[in-house]
Amino acid sequence: MKPNLPGTMRAVMLTGHGGFDQLEYRTDVAVPSVREGEVLIHIGAAGINNTDINTRIGWYTDSVSEGDDAGWTGASFTFPRIQGADGCGIIVAVGNGVATSRLGERVLIEPVWREPLGWAPFEALYFGSERDGAFADFAAVPSVHAHRIDCTLTDTELASFPCAYSAAENMLSRVSLGAGETVLITGASGGVGSAAVQLAKRRACRVVGIAGATKLDELASLGADWCIARDDDLVAALGRDAVDVVIDVVGGPQWPQLLDVLRRGGRYAVVGAIAGPIVRLDLRTLYLKDISLHGCTILDPHVFADLVGYIERGEIRPVVSAVFPMSDIVTAQELFLTKALLGKIVLVPG
Secondary structure (H helix, E strand, O other): OOOOOOOEEEEEEEOOOOOHHHEEEEEEEEOOOOOOOEEEEEEEEEEOOHHHHHHHHOOOHHHHOOOOOOOOOOOOOOOOEEOOOOOEEEEEEEOOOOOHHHOOOEEEEOOEEOHHHOOOOOOOEEEOOOEOOOOEOEEEEEHHHEEEOOOOOOHHHHOOOHHHHHHHHHHHHHOOOOOOOEEEEOOOOOHHHHHHHHHHHHOOOEEEEEEOHHHHHHHHHHOOOEEEEOOOOHHHHHOOOOEEEEEEOOOOOOHHHHHHHEEEEEEEEEOOOOOOOOOOOOHHHHHHOOOEEEEOOOOOOOHHHHHHHHHHOOOOOOOEEEEEEHHHHHHHHHHHHHOOOOOEEEEEOO
């Protein structure tokens, strides 16, 4: 069912891999049609992520793709594409097989879509990568991945949650982080890192956060028990075998120290490599300490529904550092790349 809607909309089109010149703001993009089992969402706000930048510059191509162009999954990337993995809004139309009672629901969009692929293990489509995303007035989404949410947060606050918080919660779930454990979080002032700080504190854990020296006070205000400057020697600061779990979004040259500070039998989870994807691993450290390594991309089925519950119960809070109109996406991404702010930068359509 599709009520009376405009035929065109505003959107940011990614036209190819490259610089900011590949981002084209347009006002004449066709409003997407809803397929069977889908809903059409009027987007209220959309968050910016490292993934948007990485996809635009072709960062994923060298590591996971067999072709020249790739998104998150490594599959060939189709241009033009509307990016935007973070989104929230109101359901304004439904496809065949979706109850019309869903019209008017306020929803938070799960960015990792397993439903179109039959919930195959470790396979998914990504909102804003294999399918058009939230940098637009409207987006079509599988109904099962449009989660009804009942809370008083604004659209800009809600849009800060989906990608970063689900990625963080997925890592904590994969390593079975438990109450009383000590967890080290790298990049703790960024979107995923600051989410992980809150989500780990929700689990009653001791949190060690690593961030730029100018952000340590803000990091402490999020709940981190111990804040360490990014370039400090971790072994000198913490000692060897000091933490139970490492949650990593950074990688880079400091990576070997993360295993040094892990206790025997410790667990490591990673969902990003903002300081560099190539790291030095001494296999003796890995096997002699019985360390478990977890790569985390596909969300476990329960993760996003759990996250919605945390938001509705006020157990976590949004961290929004700046808001821009969608037409200013280049300015917003330039600010994002400075890494000067704590938390998320959000776009609004108007």
